[in-house]
Amino acid sequence: MKQLVHRTIEQYAMIPDGARVLCGLSGGADSVSLLLCLHELGYDVCACHLNHGLRGAQADADEAFCRALCERLAIPFYAEVCDAGAAAAQQKQSVETAARALRYAFFDRCAQKCGAARIATAHTADDNLETMLFHLIRGTGSAGLAGIPPVRGTIIRPLIAVERRQVEEYLVQRGQDWRTDATNLDNSCTRNRIRHTVIPALRDIEPAAARHAAQAAALLRQDNDCLDALVQVGGTSVSAARLRDMPEALASRAVRDMLVHAGTPMGEVGQRQIAAVLALARKKSGTASLPGRRRALRRGNEIRIEPMPPETGQVELVPEKPVRFGAYLVCITRKIQDIHSSFKFYPIAYDTINTVCLSVRRWRPDDRMTLPGARGARSLKRLYAERGIAPEQRDALPVLCCGGEIVAAAGIGVDSRYCGTTGAFAVAHDADGRKKRGAKV
Amino acid sequence: MKQLVHRTIEQYAMIPDGARVLCGLSGGADSVSLLLCLHELGYDVCACHLNHGLRGAQADADEAFCRALCERLAIPFYAEVCDAGAAAAQQKQSVETAARALRYAFFDRCAQKCGAARIATAHTADDNLETMLFHLIRGTGSAGLAGIPPVRGTIIRPLIAVERRQVEEYLVQRGQDWRTDATNLDNSCTRNRIRHTVIPALRDIEPAAARHAAQAAALLRQDNDCLDALVQVGGTSVSAARLRDMPEALASRAVRDMLVHAGTPMGEVGQRQIAAVLALARKKSGTASLPGRRRALRRGNEIRIEPMPPETGQVELVPEKPVRFGAYLVCITRKIQDIHSSFKFYPIAYDTINTVCLSVRRWRPDDRMTLPGARGARSLKRLYAERGIAPEQRDALPVLCCGGEIVAAAGIGVDSRYCGTTGAFAVAHDADGRKKRGAKV
Incomplete structure (x- = not known):
């Protein structure tokens, strides 16, 4: 395993000469063997352990185990406690997602503190195969199918070509024990089912399944990186x-x-x-x-x-009171002669409208209106298009409604049922909103 | 299912307008539904069935089933019998491989006969997922992980996005029965194990696993095709x-x-x-x-x-008889004065060699010899390199052996134990072999 880890580090140029490496240490077999292996290979390592505040006494024992291991090896060790449950509740995330975010933030802080240029995590070829299968049955593209990246920014995964079996062999050979995490924080339910049912079946068919999948992932990653760069x-x-x-x-x-x-x-x-x-x-x-x-x-x-342009909700309308609708000022008025020249106005038959349920809103795909002289109702979408109003402008234009019916639509005109000259629907683009708001229509 | 098949045919431009399509028809659910679906979609179809000569009466019943189905639908039908077992034995292949080769050759013949521009095979999304997993645990690159190509030359796979579950639903809805093949010719043991253990486990986790994997395959195929074209x-x-x-x-x-x-x-x-x-x-x-x-x-x-340059085996040598060694003529002789000027010769102490076990052969990586004046034995590889003889030329050069020992090597010289002037190892490049063969050395 040591040779394989060394080859992986060389292959991906994971660790610059003389750089210090921070190991995320949970106490599990994977991270214990990662720390031990990097230490044996002569790298300058330090370790950190995050207690996610989820498993009480067991978690304290994990931390004590990690601390003792690092003391024995004279490796600098940092530990912290957080509350992943509270973070999850607060950010409305799953506990796994919240724990993961807290963990990587903690890694970054520790790396700064101990001057580590790289952060090593203990993902193995088995984790990689799980990730590939997880993405395969979800239909994600090559980036997902390429599995866990061996290097992402300052994060490195020196165990990515090592099988879990090898990890345990390595520790047993050295008489080094490890902690078993009953909850397995890092794994969602789906991943655990892949781990416990699918992977053993695949390994039964092909003992080197995880190692081969790591090779396949490396090839897919080359492809994906090449295309991304293009x-x-x-x-x-x-x-x-x-x-x-x-x-x-x-x-x-x-x-x-x-x-x-x-x-x-x-x-x-x-x-x-x-x-x-x-x-x-x-x-x-x-x-x-x-x-x-x-x-x-x-x-x-x-x-x-x-x-997206800011969503403009439905705005209630009281006659004679100009109101703001997104970037527009709109008003229903009987006093056509008083309308300011900056307003465009659409004349209406004031008495045909029920003034207690007036509103303006943006158009909807099923909106239709009948223009004077037209033979029937047509969609606003089509009417906008005929007038050359671009799709991105339409969402901002006010549509005047009375109850559920469309009275008039800015940019188009007035529905035939509401045509007249005893009032007007006045619309101005609000180039200088504050000034106009106080002004008369 | 019909819409999905139609969309797949459109998406990959599988069938040119008006073209006739030949369906490979085994009688199983997949191929029966393929034929029925293409027929219902209005394509001009014909069908063919190969009896691989492996399953006796059951195979005859399959053929009869296919013939009856095509008669009922008024679809032209071709059938043939072959002996896949004999072909496998003769070509030292597995029965599966031999059967596959016979089948595709039969498809090509039938397509010619009935004027079909495309040959449709009934591979489904489930077959595709099996193929992807098969390649994943073998570590093949993106071409393999991209699964079964929807189109390869004139071969098309209109069911590639359809799940096996949908195929059976489609037939049950139509009251159409099908034959169940107990041996499943197309599947090796590994593939059958993937089909019967891994796929059900994955489908348990994600019911749409096969459909999602088909999407993933399509994306990988795009990537692979793009890189291949570059x-x-x-x-x-x-x-x-x-x-x-x-x-x-x-x-x-x-x-x-x-x-x-x-x-x-x-x-x-x-x-x-x-x-x-x-x-x-x-x-x-x-x-x-x-x-x-x-x-x-x-x-x-x-x-x-x-x-590779033609392998030159070991050639026995009798003194005074020139023999051919690859592109060279070689000879052991006492008559140095008679050697033709086109020969290069290496003087030897004739009496030091045992003339009943002489041979010439090409160099081997562990060959070593000691040159006169040198302090010890050195590898032929190194001696060739020092003389500027390129690696691709070395394999053609004759090495003279006596028993297991190297006497002399063309291009290098004579081993110190055999140095002398009472004979020669004569070597000529055989620019005109026939003329020289009769000539004196």
Whole structure:
């Protein structure tokens, strides 16, 4: 095992010459053998242990075990206690996710404190195979199928090619014991089922399954890294033609790159979202909603990722009182002659509307209205399109409703049932909101 | 299922407009539903069935079932009987491999006969997941992990996104029965174990495992196709610098491309062979053995794949009789004055050699000899290198042995124990073998 770890460290240039390495030490077989092995190989190691505050006396015994091990080996040791349960409740995460975030933050703090340039975690080839299977049955792409990265920033995984079996052999040979964690914090229920049912079945068929899967992961990682390096959009927009002409493998990565630049939470981005953005490259216009209140927008020959315009809710309307609707000021009035020239107004038959249930809101996909002279109702979507109002502008425009009915839509006009000249629906773009708000309509 | 099959056919442009499709029909649920579904979707289908000659009466019943089904649907039907067992024995293959080769050859013949532009096989998402797992635990790269290709040449797999569960539902809904093959010709023992133990465990964890794995396979295939398209060496040689400067994902594909061009049997090429060729890019010279009697050769700044030079066995030698050794003529003679000027000769002490056990052979890695004046024995490898004889030339040069001892080596000289001037070891490059053979030395 020692040779294999040494080869892995060399292969991925994990540890710069003379650099100090911080080992995350839980007390389990994997992390104990990692610490021991790096120590035996002559690296300058220190260790840290986080008590997640979840398992009471057992956790205290784990910490004592780790402390004693490091004392015996004269390895600097840091320990801390946190409350993963409380963090999970507060951030509405699973305990596993919260514990993981606390742990990596703790690793970073400790590395700073002891001047470690690298943080070693004890993930093995078995963990890697679990991760690959986990992603395989979830349908994630090559990045997920490539398993656990041997190196990610300052995090290194020197045991990534070592099987769990080898880890235990290594410790038994040295008469070194370890602690067994009954809860296995790092593993969700699904992962535990993969570990306890699927992996033994695969190992039964092919004893070297985990080692072979590690080789496969390394090849997939090479592929993925190579493709990632080939597409660096480097911004939040790209020409639709460029996206359309790329091989699909590159186009989907180009979209991911734009999403990252636009600050989209990538954990929530799946194939469906990527496909929706790619579909824009084959359309004339359109938008696609994205996680984190982002959207993709096709405008002319460009596809751009941008924050969603602020959602404008429904706003109640009282006649003669201008109210703000997103970037607009709107008002219902009988005094057409008093309307300020900066307002666009749509004349209505004031007496046909029920003034106690007036509101403005943004358009909805099933909205329809009948214009004067038209033969029937048509969708707002189509009416906007005919007037050349781009999809991204439509969401901001106010639609005047009376009860559930559409009276008028800014940019389009007034429904035939409400046409007249005894009042008006007045709309102004709120270029200077504060000044206008006090002004007369 | 019908919609899913239709979408798959569209997505991969599987069937050109109006083209006829030949279905491989075993009588099992997968192929029966494939035929039925293509028929219902309105494609012009025909079907063929190969009786592998392995299961007697049961196989005859399968054929009768397929024939009846096609008659009822008025679909042209072709059947043939072969002897897969005999073919396997003759070609020293497993019965599965032999049956597969016979089947695909039969498909090609039938497609020709009935004018089908495409051959549809009934591989499902479950087959694909099995293939992916099979390759995962064997450590193959992205091409293998990408599973079963939806399209390969004229072979198409319209059911590749369909789960086996859906196939059976589809047939049950239609009241269509199918045959159950007890031996499952297409599956090796390993594959059957994956099918019967691992897949059910995965489906237990994630019911949509096969469907998700099909998505993952499609993404990996995009990646792999994109990378393959990026590196087309297009020949059997490449500059070492170019290979060294490529990302590893491309370099390994460049090597594969060269191996294909050199006619190497790719089924026998693994990561180890690829790595050996890549290693040549970081050396000054060297060779690497490859399957199919091919080798990779570093010469100057070039890496080339070429056929291994013909192996020259050991050739017995009788004094005064010139014999052929590969591209050389060699002879042991007492008559130094008679040696033709086209021969290079190495003077020896004739009486020190036992003339009844003389032979010439090519050098071996553990060969050593002591030259006159030298302090001790040195390896032939080193002596060749000192004389500037390139590695690829060494294999052709004759080494003269007496019993187990080396007397002399062409290109180097005579061992100190056999030095003298009462005879000679004469060697000529056989530029015109036939003329020289009759000639005097």
